[in-house]
Amino acid sequence: METSADVLVVDDDPTVSEVVAAYLRRCGHRVRLAADGPSAVATAHLKRPDLVVLDLMLPGFDGFEVYRRIRRLGPVPVIMLTARGEEHDRILGLELGADDYVTKPFSPRELSLRANSVLRRARQAAGVPEQAAELRRVADLEIDVTGHQATRGGVPLALTGREFDLLAFLLAHPGQAFTRTELMRLVWGWDYGDQSTVTVHVRRLREKIEQDPAQPRLLVTVWGVGYRLDPPDPQEPGAASADGGAGR
Amino acid sequence: METSADVLVVDDDPTVSEVVAAYLRRCGHRVRLAADGPSAVATAHLKRPDLVVLDLMLPGFDGFEVYRRIRRLGPVPVIMLTARGEEHDRILGLELGADDYVTKPFSPRELSLRANSVLRRARQAAGVPEQAAELRRVADLEIDVTGHQATRGGVPLALTGREFDLLAFLLAHPGQAFTRTELMRLVWGWDYGDQSTVTVHVRRLREKIEQDPAQPRLLVTVWGVGYRLDPPDPQEPGAASADGGAGR
């Protein structure tokens, strides 16, 4: 679990800011709100948040200007909220150096994922000792979330971004079955789009972590439901024991 | 039972809300109903449910407004019911903030899965240590609802979806007899269709959980009524266990 952080949310729409705040608080963060540019800059000055979530469409005030002023305070990470289709904002935002951006309409889960990711990167860059690299293990599979590296039996795996996220999530919830839609929401952060995307990534991940991808023993498919990462049976390690119910 | 939770269902259509309530009760939850926005908010205030299932199409009251007011009470998980066919963008916008949403028409399995996983995540976020895998046991039969896995004496069973649902339901109500029609309605979610479907699935389930499927001792048939999952008599098994006057 990520540690808590101070987050400043800047948006003039109370509906959006309330929802965003609720979600971030649920993740264990402390949240402050600002509805306009000046108060945002002032709050940033006084409270020195660990992360700023900034809507670019502020009334009567240029969001970019707010961004520049906040950035002068120091290397505070910023996530920008932009409207879909506004390629201009997005490009400009990234050029300015925003750590990440999220296009509206967005799912709160997506924002939470981005926020945690940005915070993690920021802490790492800041040289925070990073208490004992966050490790997760199942069978001979090991993942270092902070170091963004996965190994099997000590051998590093060449996972892509999505594959890593998927494996990290499954390793965090071993033995639990998830539907494709759930995985789409929890790993991808959104749930529109084709569910077969999940299927394809599971297949690609199996190619890299399973000994026999055609007969997966770790990343099992639960028919009619979805997928599950099985913790290894504490019993036989290499014995040719019948696969119990895994058959078919 | 750790799975049970207080659920508030908000829908103006009694047909829908009753069906939803039935689905949730079959999962072992306690359900309250509210037909309009104000009473929903009031009930949420008074009863502090663990989960809210909220229909967005409330008459004369914006469902999203209800959501915001309920959310102010605290981090209550919310599942939204939306009608299919609404513009995708609208759904996305409304989804803003919901823990999950289900599009109508929905299947009972769908709602059950979502409700359970939302509750699980909420408990997890609330600091309740996970690990509390939802288990149900009778005799040497054990079922892990979150992992969608059933075992007998520790050995995994290869159950199909329906078989799993059926066994899960019976394990939630041991010692209680159900007619085929009841099982059809409570497990399948509809009350039309051939009752022999239930018969066939019971038979297949017996093949997998009974030691001698020809003489079932766990999944007993109550003649003229239906079926019942018997908790094992810890004492003598061969006794002439008169099933009382259950006959007709």
Added chain:
DNA sequence: TGGAGCCGTCCCGAATCCTTACGGACCGAG
């Protein structure tokens, strides 16, 4: 400006599962 890697989507074959139908066996009542 190419080229490689990653991601998301689509298509189709194969495997699996659900439902229904049918014949025979069993139970209880008159």
Added chain:
DNA sequence: CTCGGTCCGTAAGGATTCGGGACGGCTCCA
């Protein structure tokens, strides 16, 4: 003893799901 209702076992058709292959778009990098 006979009969009507009920239950069990088998089989087949239809529907759904899963897995593999492949394609185009996109980004990043040389």
